[in-house]
Amino acid sequence: MWSQRLKHQWQNSLRNILIARQYQRVRWVASGGILASLGGASWYYHQYWHEVELSPDYFTKYRVSHNAKLDSEHFLMELTPLKPQRVNLWSATTSNKLWSVEVKQPEIMVVRNYTPLPLKVTTDKKVQVLPDGKFESGKLLFYLKKYRYGEVARWLSELPEGHIVEVRGPFVDFELPPFEEKRDRSFLWDDNAKLQSEQFLQQPYDIAAFTAGTGIAPIMQLLLKENPFPGRILMFHSCHADSDLGPLRHLLDKLQDYHRAKLYLFESQRANDLRKISDEVLKLIPSPMAYHAGPFVGLNSSISPILSLVCGPDSYITTVSGVKYDLSQGPIEGLLGQKGWNNSNVYKLS
Ligand SMILES: Cc1cc2nc3c(=O)[nH]c(=O)nc-3n(C[C@H](O)[C@H](O)[C@H](O)COP(=O)(O)OP(=O)(O)OC[C@H]3O[C@@H](n4cnc5c(N)ncnc54)[C@H](O)[C@@H]3O)c2cc1C
Structure with a gap:
């Protein structure tokens, strides 16, 4: 028991x-x-x-999806984010802001700014403007120049397709006086688009742009992006030959045909160097105009710039608008100084 x-x-x-x-x-x-x-x-x-969505606070990974030489120095590079982006930066960034991104060179741990353009490369390797609302899941296309002893652009020019690079941004490089207007730009991708007379709510203002080499990129961004600049741009562009511009050349023709810009091209190959013919150039540069904000009264027949943007190598900036110091704009001298422009209406981009 x-x-x-x-x-x-x-x-x-x-x-x-x-x-x-x-x-x-x-x-x-x-x-x-x-x-x-x-x-x-x-x-x-x-x-x-x-850390997938592009941000100024951290680096996001992109794949080189196109790297094509235009000549021995210039090239077009398209970067595709490893993960499709959710934000369309072309409609999210306010129209009056010029912006760039930083690309990291990991071997020497330096970054350089580059200005994306609202363009895409098609499967047959043609370059097209992104229509309104389209952003190719965040692909970025750049017009670049490599320098013989330059560190980053030379490295970029040699990257094979498929290589991973790190990018952060966007960073605002310059903010123009605000404009809110919508503007049709279908002529940029539709060859049959008609030139129509335009109506605006507010009177748009015009600007002048003095650019050399890839310094043209910020101005192309302003002209090509969704809600493009509503006024007209008087462009003075210096390059070795117009072929340096690759597909941008054709777009510049269209922008002129549709009265968005007027281009004076200075090709050193044709001995048409702005420094050597400064008397002729001075005749083409208008003095700064006053802007009378108010309801739209119509577009002038001539371009009346109220602001000049200058973008290119240091020596070019000095010729056009006087020396630019690292952290300050410096005095307005050079060609623009001679035409009465000053620090209130000239901005020297780096
Ligand atoms: C807001 C912004 C937007 C930009 N957008 C674009 C763009 O869209 N496309 C573009 O191509 N560039 C753009 N740039 C310029 C770009 O950021 C770089 O400055 C450019 O690519 C040169 O960088 P790098 O590292 O290749 O050359 P760096 O190493 O910086 O050299 C620059 C220059 O110095 C010379 N140099 C270098 N080392 C020496 C040396 N030891 N002795 C003498 N000379 C030397 C080089 O030959 C070159 O001329 C932009 C710049 C800014 C600030």
């Missing part, structure tokens, strides 16, 4: 121990599973959502 009770008790405690162990095992397995799922979720988040 006594031994049977003892046996019964022993069996009960053994069963309890087994149940407790099983319960413990289930708990371990369950908590292991939860931890694994949390780990998986955090890995998934990190891979797919963390």
Whole structure:
């Protein structure tokens, strides 16, 4: 009797121990599973959502999806984000802002700014303007020049398609006086678009742009992007030959045909160097005009710039508008100084 009770008790405690162990095992397995799922979720988040959207605060990975030489120095590069972007920067960035991104050279840990253009490369390698609302899931296309001893652009020019680079931004480089107007630009991709007379709510203002080499990129951004600049741009562009511009040349013709810009081209190859013919150039540069804000009264027949933007190598900036110091604009001298422009209406972009 006594031994049977003892046996019964022993069996009960053994069963309890087994149940407790099983319960413990289930708990371990369950908590292991939860931890694994949390780990998986955090890995998934990190891979797919963390630091994926382009931001000035961290670098986002892009793949070189097109790298094509235009000549021995200039090239077009398209970068495709590894993860499709959700934000269309062409409609999200306010129209009056000029913006660029920084590309990192990881071997020497330096960054350089480059100005994206609202263009895409088609499957047959043609360059087209992105229509309104389209942003190719965040692809960025750049017009670039490599310098013989320059660090970053030379490195970029040699990158094969598929190479991963890191990009952060956007950074605002300059903000023009605000404009809110919508403006049709379908002529940029539709060869049959008609030249129509335009109506605006507010009287638009005009600007002048003095650019050399890839310094033309910010002005092309302003002219080509969604909600483009509503006024007209008087452009003075210096280059070795107009072929340096690659597909931008054709777009500049269209912009002129549709009265968005007037271009004076100075090709050093044709001995048409702005420095050597400064008397002629001075005749083409207007003095700064006053802007009378108010309801739209119509577009003038001539371009009346109220602001001049200057963008190019240091020596070019000095010729056109006087020396630019690292952290300050410096005085307005050079060609613009001679025509009465000053620090209130000239901005020297780097
Ligand atoms: C807002 C902004 C937007 C820009 N957008 C564009 C753009 O869209 N496209 C574009 O192509 N560029 C753009 N740039 C210019 C770009 O950021 C770089 O400055 C350019 O690519 C040169 O960088 P790098 O590293 O190749 O040359 P760097 O190493 O900076 O050299 C620059 C110059 O110095 C010379 N140099 C270098 N080392 C020496 C040396 N030891 N002795 C003598 N000379 C030397 C080089 O030959 C070159 O002429 C932009 C710049 C800014 C600020």
